Amino acid sequence: MILSGPEIRRQVKNDVITVTPFNPDHLNPNSIDLTLEDTVLRYRSPVIDPREEQEVEEVTIPSTGLLLEPLGFCLGASRETVGSTAYVPMVHAKSSTARAGLFVHVTADLIDIGSLGTVTFQLFSTLPLTVYPGMRIAQMTFWRPQGDITLYTGKYQGSKGPKKSMIFRDPFWQSLPVGR
Numbered sequence: 001m002i003l004s005g006p007e008i009r010r011q012v013k014n015d016v017i018t019v020t021p022f023n024p025d026h027l028n029p030n031s032i033d034l035t036l037e038d039t040v041l042r043y044r045s046p047v048i049d050p051r052e053e054q055e056v057e058e059v060t061i062p063s064t065g066l067l068l069e070p071l072g073f074c075l076g077a078s079r080e081t082v083g084s085t086a087y088v089p090m091v092h093a094k095s096s097t098a099r100a101g102l103f104v105h106v107t108a109d110l111i112d113i114g115s116l117g118t119v120t121f122q123l124f125s126t127l128p129l130t131v132y133p134g135m136r137i138a139q140m141t142f143w144r145p146q147g148d149i150t151l152y153t154g155k156y157q158g159s160k161g162p163k164k165s166m167i168f169r170d171p172f173w174q175s176l177p178v179g180r
Contacts, residue, residue: 003087003142005029017084017142018116031139033094034078034119038133040066041075041162050167051176061133068102068125075162076104076121079134083116085151087142091119094139101127104138111140114151117159 003011005027011017019032026033041056048054059066059074068074082089089111093104106122121138123131131137155166 001144002030003144005031008032008142011084011087011142016086018082019140020081021079026136028139031092031141033136034080034082034091034138034140035134036061036121036131036137037077037079037118037161039077039161040123041164043073043164048165050165051173053166053168054164056164061131063133065130065132068123068129068131070125070128072125074123075164076123076131076137077159077162078119078121078138081116081118081160082140083111083114084142085114085149086144088113088145089115090141090143091121092139092141094136097137100129101125102129102131102137112152112154113145113149114153115157117157118161120156120159120163 008017009024009027012019012022038061040059040061042059044055044057090109091105091111092109093102097104103124103126104121106124108122111119119138119140155169156163
């Protein structure tokens with residue numbers, strides 16, 4: 001079951017859902033808008049090896065905006081810290097953002113229950129598009145889980161700002177032979 005905008009407001013007020021800072025003007029019928037922080041990360045290497053930690057370049061988005069090149073990829077973040085131990089948050093593109101050719105989450109839209117931090121957006125632009133710090137870029141919905149709850153305690157817990165992939169920390173890589 002998805003929460004309505006008024007129910008999101010109630011759950012924030014009751015400290016069951018965290019959205020900080022909370023702006024009631026960002027509530028929608030069944031979601032709340034998230035805004036873009038003022039930095040993005042770009043991977044330096046043209047080839048990503050998931051076994052190795054990747055170097056990134058941090059780029060500040062000027063108040064005049066940052067042009068995202070077509071078919072380019074970077075990582076942004078929400079200004080808002082979000083999470084819940086009672087509901088499952090999901091991040092979605094705003095319709096207007098998507099209609100301008102921007103994917104904000106590519107494939108990772110599920111935020112695990114118990115996760116608390118800023119949301120890292122996987123920004124993929126299909127068209128030349130300028131983004132601005134503070135623009136409403138995404139929306140978050142909250143869903144009621146069914147069954148026993150195990151709270152998230154993973155490697156992205158407490159994120160602040162955009163976070164690069166930490167897939168290289170996954171235990172899977174320890175079981176593989178060194179080299180190719």
